[in-house]
Amino acid sequence: MERITATYFIETPLEVEKAAAVLAGEQSSGTFVAVPGETDELKQRFAARVESISHQETVTESAIPGARASSGLFHRAMIEVSWSIENFGYNLPVLISTLQGNLYELTQFTGLKLMDLDVPPSFAQHFHGPCFGIEGCRRLTSVADRPLIGTIIKPSIGLSPEQTAALVQTLVGAGIDFIKDDELLSSSANSPFDKRVDAIMRVINDHADKTGKKVMYAFNISDDTDAMLRNYEKIVSAGGTCAMISLNSVGLSGVKKICDQGQLAIHGHRNGWGMLNRHPLLGIEFPAYQKLWRLAGVDQIHVNGIQNKFWESDDSVVRSIEACLKPMLGGYSILPVVSSGQWGGQAPETYRRTQTVDLLYMAGGGIMAHPEGPAGGVVALQQAWQAAVEGLSIEEAAQQYPQFAQSVVKFGKMDKIKNVQ
Structure with a gap:
C-alpha cells in the first residue's frame, strides 16, 4: 500500500x-x-x-x-x-x-x-495540479527567456477604479508583464470589485488589441467561496487571465475550489507566512508548504526575495525558489514569485544563486518610485535582468543601461557604487 x-x-x-x-x-x-x-x-x-x-x-x-x-x-x-x-x-x-x-x-x-x-x-x-504553471503563465503574457516583470498597485488601498486604471495605462505602455492588486484590497468603499475590473480590463484589452500583448492582472478575489466564484466569473467575462488568492486566509479547500475552475491562472499570495515559518522550530518549511498548494492547483506562489525587506535570509529564499522548480508528480509546475523590497539591484545576485529566469520578479516601490516614474521603473527592471544574465556587475550594468543607473542612484548604496552618472 x-x-x-x-x-x-x-x-x-x-x-x-x-x-x-x-x-x-x-x-x-x-x-x-x-x-x-x-x-x-x-x-x-x-x-x-x-x-x-x-x-x-x-x-x-x-x-x-x-x-x-x-x-x-x-x-x-x-x-x-x-x-x-x-x-x-x-x-x-x-x-x-x-x-x-x-x-x-x-x-x-x-x-x-x-x-x-x-x-x-x-x-x-486525483489532483490535476496547476492548470497553467510556468509555461502557461509565459504563454498568457507572451514572455519567453526572461523573468516576467511585475508590480503591485500602490497605494495599496484608496485609489478609485479610474485612478487605478490610469496607473495601469502607464504600466502597460511601459511594457510591464504583470500587475496585481495588493492583498489588502478586494472590494473597498471607493473601489468596488466589479467597477475596478471593468476599468482595468478596458485598458488591458485595448492595449492587447493594439499590440498583441495582454498584460496579466491578478485581481484579488479572496473572500468566502460563493463570492470568490462570482468574482472569478467577472474576471473571465471581462477577458482577464489571472486571479489572486491570499492562501492562508482562504484555506486549502477554498483555494482548490477556485483552481479547479481552470480558466484563470491563480496567483498565490502567502501573506501570514511569518506566522507559519519564522520560528526555526515551529510551523512548516517552504518545501512542504508549496507542495500542498501545488496539489491544490496554484500556478504562482510568493517566495520573498534576495536582500528583502523582511526577516527571511537569502539562503532560505534560494531554497524556496529551488523547491518550486523541483519537478513534482511528473510536471506540476509552479512559478516562483520574487517580491519584497525588490529593485533591479538584486537581479544579479538572484540569477547568480539560482541560475534561472523562470521567475515572476515583482517590484512595487522599485518600479513606482523610479526617477522617471513607473515607465522608467519597468525599463530598469528589464535592463537589470538582461545585465544579470550577461554576467554584468551592478557597476557595469549602471554604465551600460541608463534607466538602471537611475535605479542605482535612487535605491542603491552609493558609497559602494562608483562613477554612476
Whole structure:
C-alpha cells in the first residue's frame, strides 16, 4: 500500500526515539493510553511508522521559553514518519490534520517543524495540479527567456477604479508583464470589485488589441467561496487571465475550489507566512508548504526575495525558489514569485544563486518610485535582468543601461557604487 512520508525537525526533552513513537501513535491509531480495539492487525494496517531518525544537537535551552526538562537537556533530530494512504485517501484537509494537527500540542515536544513531505504517484490521478504553471503563465503574457516583470498597485488601498486604471495605462505602455492588486484590497468603499475590473480590463484589452500583448492582472478575489466564484466569473467575462488568492486566509479547500475552475491562472499570495515559518522550530518549511498548494492547483506562489525587506535570509529564499522548480508528480509546475523590497539591484545576485529566469520578479516601490516614474521603473527592471544574465556587475550594468543607473542612484548604496552618472 502506498505511503506518504513527512520529515520533521523536532526538539524534545525525552529520548528522541520515544518522542517520535508518540508522534506516530498520536497521529494515527493510538492515543495516550491503550484502548480496546487497537489490535495488532489494525496497527499493522493503519499505524504510522517512524522510518528514520537523524540525531542533531543537544542543547540546554529549549526553543520554547520557559520549557523544563528533568535532565536539563533538550534533544534535536530530523525524523521521518510515514502513513498509509488508506488513512485519508485523497482528502487534503484530513492529510493536513494528520501531518500538521495536534502533534504541535504534544507535551513531548518543545519544538516541531514540518520540513518536507512526499506523496505517492497516484496523487497525480486525483489532483490535476496547476492548470497553467510556468509555461502557461509565459504563454498568457507572451514572455519567453526572461523573468516576467511585475508590480503591485500602490497605494495599496484608496485609489478609485479610474485612478487605478490610469496607473495601469502607464504600466502597460511601459511594457510591464504583470500587475496585481495588493492583498489588502478586494472590494473597498471607493473601489468596488466589479467597477475596478471593468476599468482595468478596458485598458488591458485595448492595449492587447493594439499590440498583441495582454498584460496579466491578478485581481484579488479572496473572500468566502460563493463570492470568490462570482468574482472569478467577472474576471473571465471581462477577458482577464489571472486571479489572486491570499492562501492562508482562504484555506486549502477554498483555494482548490477556485483552481479547479481552470480558466484563470491563480496567483498565490502567502501573506501570514511569518506566522507559519519564522520560528526555526515551529510551523512548516517552504518545501512542504508549496507542495500542498501545488496539489491544490496554484500556478504562482510568493517566495520573498534576495536582500528583502523582511526577516527571511537569502539562503532560505534560494531554497524556496529551488523547491518550486523541483519537478513534482511528473510536471506540476509552479512559478516562483520574487517580491519584497525588490529593485533591479538584486537581479544579479538572484540569477547568480539560482541560475534561472523562470521567475515572476515583482517590484512595487522599485518600479513606482523610479526617477522617471513607473515607465522608467519597468525599463530598469528589464535592463537589470538582461545585465544579470550577461554576467554584468551592478557597476557595469549602471554604465551600460541608463534607466538602471537611475535605479542605482535612487535605491542603491552609493558609497559602494562608483562613477554612476
